[in-house]
Amino acid sequence: MRLALIAAAACAATPTLAGESWDDISAALYGDQMLLAATGIIAIDAPYRTPDDSRAQMAAHVVAPSGTTVEEVTVVLDENPMPVSAVFRFAEPIPRFYFDVTMRVNGPTPLHVVARTSDGRLFVAESFVKTTGQGACAAPPGVDPDIALLTLGEMEIALAERTPLPPGEMRLASLAERLNTLDVAIDHPQHSGMQMDQITLLFTPMRYIESLGIDLEGGEYVDMTGSISLSENPQVSLSIPSGSQSVDVTMTDTEGTVTEAHKDLTGY
Secondary structure, eight states: OHHHHHHHHHHHSOOOOTTHHHHHHHHHHHTTOOEEEOTTTEEEEOOSBOSSTTSEEEEEEEEOOTTOOEEEEEEEETTSSSOEEEEEEEEEEESEEEEEEEEOOOSSEEEEEEEEETTSOEEEEEEEEBOOSOOGGGSOOSSOHHHHHHHTTOEEEEEESSOOOOOGGGHHHHHHSOEEEEEEEEOOOOBOSOOBOTTTOOBOOOBOEEEEEEEETTEEEEEEEOOTTBOSSOEEEEEEETTOOEEEEEEEETTOOEEEEEEEOTTO
């Protein structure tokens, strides 16, 4: 509900200057809680200009300050119709986290990544993403919607041997705990509600991935809340502890479709 209210406010608002949207979004999400500079805590890896607005990779490393752990990570594309683009919530707080997610970027926008730590503090890092001007949220889907329904919710799981090292001052913390990267490729059209059928000229109803739950060894690890900002057929990559033996992924979309996938990770 919180994401929907913020999306509605963004769609109703007139164009704003850079920074004004973030003021409204951060106030809606965090009230008057202080947002601290994330130097040495969050490193964003996003393109200066998206080569493909409909499928742009947004990545970040988060390393908790000494003596704390990470409870939640929020990704905000300020000028997207649904700015709160993904939220990662951990069943048990973890020392560090890496993610790389394919997203739609509707137009030039600030990008904010916010981490909540176990001591209640909020850390924020900011970048800016330029686009080619395609208006990705309203762009026609790449696959016929009826055909997309045939494989909707199917998932492929793969494991990379090591999570990429973060830059500079974060690298030492990275070496202290070895992590692998889990890749989850999802078949889903991710209808934004803004896409017009080129024949009927009617808008395709909104339908997107609402949540992605990832369990390790049969126990909860992280739950990702999605949005229309996720790309069509999105790929979600994230760090998991080295030595994990099995993974179960559950996808739920806004129409109530639930699909599951399992992979044994022995031998990695």
